[in-house]
Structure formats: C-alpha cells, structure tokens
Amino acid sequence: MYSQARQLGIKIKSADDIEAMRVAGHQAGSVLNMIREHVQPGVTTGELDRLCHEYIVDELQGVPAPLNYGGGPGRMPFPKSICTSVNHVVCHGIPGERVLKDGDIVNIDVTVIQAGWHGDTSKMFIVGEPSVKAQRVVDVAHEGMKIGIGQVRPGVTLGDIGYAIQRYVESQRCSVVREYCGHGIGQVFHEPPQVLHYGRPGEGVVLEPGMTFTIEPMVNVGKPGTRLLNDGWTVLTRDRSLSAQWEHTMAVTDDGVDVLTQLPGDDL
Ligand code: MF3
Numbered sequence: 001m002y003s004q005a006r007q008l009g010i011k012i013k014s015a016d017d018i019e020a021m022r023v024a025g026h027q028a029g030s031v032l033n034m035i036r037e038h039v040q041p042g043v044t045t046g047e048l049d050r051l052c053h054e055y056i057v058d059e060l061q062g063v064p065a066p067l068n069y070g071g072g073p074g075r076m077p078f079p080k081s082i083c084t085s086v087n088h089v090v091c092h093g094i095p096g097e098r099v100l101k102d103g104d105i106v107n108i109d110v111t112v113i114q115a116g117w118h119g120d121t122s123k124m125f126i127v128g129e130p131s132v133k134a135q136r137v138v139d140v141a142h143e144g145m146k147i148g149i150g151q152v153r154p155g156v157t158l159g160d161i162g163y164a165i166q167r168y169v170e171s172q173r174c175s176v177v178r179e180y181c182g183h184g185i186g187q188v189f190h191e192p193p194q195v196l197h198y199g200r201p202g203e204g205v206v207l208e209p210g211m212t213f214t215i216e217p218m219v220n221v222g223k224p225g226t227r228l229l230n231d232g233w234t235v236l237t238r239d240r241s242l243s244a245q246w247e248h249t250m251a252v253t254d255d256g257v258d259v260l261t262q263l264p265g266d267d268l
Pocket residue numbers: 065066067069070078082083092109110111120214216233247
C-alpha cells in the first residue's frame with residue numbers, strides 16, 4: 001500500500017536531505033540576524049533588500065529564492081530578493097522606496113537556496129516604539145506559530161495544527177488569514193502539502209517522519225479578509241487593520257519536530 005504522503009505528492013526527505021535543508025535553513029536564519037540592526041527609522045525597504053541580497057549572494061554564496069519567482073500569465077515575477085511587509089501589508093510586500101518610521105512593524109521573509117535546497121523563514125521587526133495594538137499582533141502571530149510548531153509529531157494531522165493556531169489566535173481577538181498558507185518545501189520552494197493555519201482537529205494529512213514544511217501564520221488585528229494589489233504580489237488586509245506573520249521551516253522527526261531555520265541559541 002502507498003502511503004498517504006505519496007498519493008498526495010508529498011516528498012519524504014532522507015536524513016541527508018534534511019541535513020542539506022538545515023544548511024539552507026540556518027543560512028536563511030542568519031540573514032534575519034544580519035538585517036536586524038539595519039531595521040531603523042529612516043531606512044527604506046529597498047535598502048534592506050539590497051543588504052540581504054548582497055549577504056546571500058556574496059557571504060553565503062546562495063541564491064535568494066524570491067528573485068524572479070512566480071511569474072506567469074498576467075503576473076510579473078517577484079522582482080526582489082526578500083519580502084518586506086509593513087503594517088497592514090499581510091505578505092509578499094515588494095521592497096522599494098518606502099521609508100520605515102517609528103512605530104512601524106515589518107515582516108522580513110527570507111528564502112535561501114543552497115545546493116539546491118530551500119530554507120524559508122520570516123520574523124517581525126519593530127521600528128522604534130510600537131503601539132499597544134502593533135505589539136499585540138506581533139506577539140499573537142509569534143505565539144500562534146510556536147503553538148503550531150508545538151503540535152508537530154508523527155500521527156498528528158495538519159488539521160490539528162491549523163485548529164491549534166486558529167483557536168489561540170481567535171482567543172486573543174485577532175483573526176487568521178485564509179487565502180495564504182504554509183507549504184511543503186525542499187528542492188522545490190512551494191510543494192505539497194498546503195499547511196493551513198485554521199482547521200478542524202483530526203482532519204487532513206497525517207504527519208509522517210521526513211515530511212518538511214513551513215508554518216507561517218498571518219494574523220490580523222481586524223477581520224481576516226485580504227486584498228491583492230495591482231502589482232500582482234502585495235497582499236493587504238481588506239479592512240486596513242495591522243497584520244503580522246512569523247515563519248519557520250521544519251521536518252517531522254520520529255518523535256517530534258526539528259526546526260531547520262532555527263539557529264543554535266536563537267529563539268523560535
Ligand atoms: N517566502 C514566501 C513564503 O513564505 C514566499 C514568497 S514568494 C515571493 O512562502 F515571490 F513573493 F517572494
């Protein structure tokens with residue numbers, strides 16, 4: 001009998017594959033550590049992109065996966081090397097001339113390809129002093145991601161993960177974005193399965209050792225709805241409320257989870 005994973009096109013990774021993904025994952029995490037000191041009032045998102053691009057290419061000798069990714073009929077490929085999503089931008093913000101100012105919250109999403117393997121991780125950065133609301137949505141999204149990661153072990157379902165995240169986020173009077181989700185990852189940037197950040201216990205794919213995927217909940221202060229800008233990429237909250245997101249890449253182990261984008265000594 002074929003495993004459920006195979007039927008769904010989910011590629012089970014070997015121990016060697018996972019070590020290769022950890023290299024890419026640690027590199028992606030190191031980019032977030034590098035950029036932290038540069039996220040200051042007055043910097044443009046384009047400058048943050050430039051610094052990350054140069055670090056990935058020159059220091060890490062890796063490839064920034066977003067650059068030129070995802071073109072197709074009626075959509076330009078992503079034009080920059082990282083995503084920078086400020087305030088009410090939910091995800092896939094395009095770096096450019098925008099100047100960060102005191103009180104902004106910005107998600108920086110980094111995906112590095114190293115030796116053919118992907119590592120995908122993002123964090124929220126707070127510019128200067130945040131409002132109470134901004135700090136709250138950053139913290140709720142972070143805790144939601146950690147709760148999701150805490151569910152991961154063989155036998156648990158993707159529905160269990162989504163349910164745990166949704167229940168927590170909604171208990172904090174925030175909402176979970178539905179239109180975008182986590183994803184399988186490996187030699188392909190986005191592969192099966194889709195990892196929803198909402199759901200019902202016991203539903204969906206049953207986790208097996210060797211599965212690799214991201215958990216990356218997007219949490220809004222207001223309603224969950226989103227709107228796509230005409231650039232084909234930038235996703236906003238429909239009600240213009242603040243949004244936050246955190247992301248890690250992980251592998252299912254024999255008895256739990258191995259977070260491949262977490263550097264030794266770093267917090268999740
Ligand atoms: N890194 C994003 C994710 O978490 C995807 C960005 S695709 C891009 O899946 F083209 F917008 F960069």
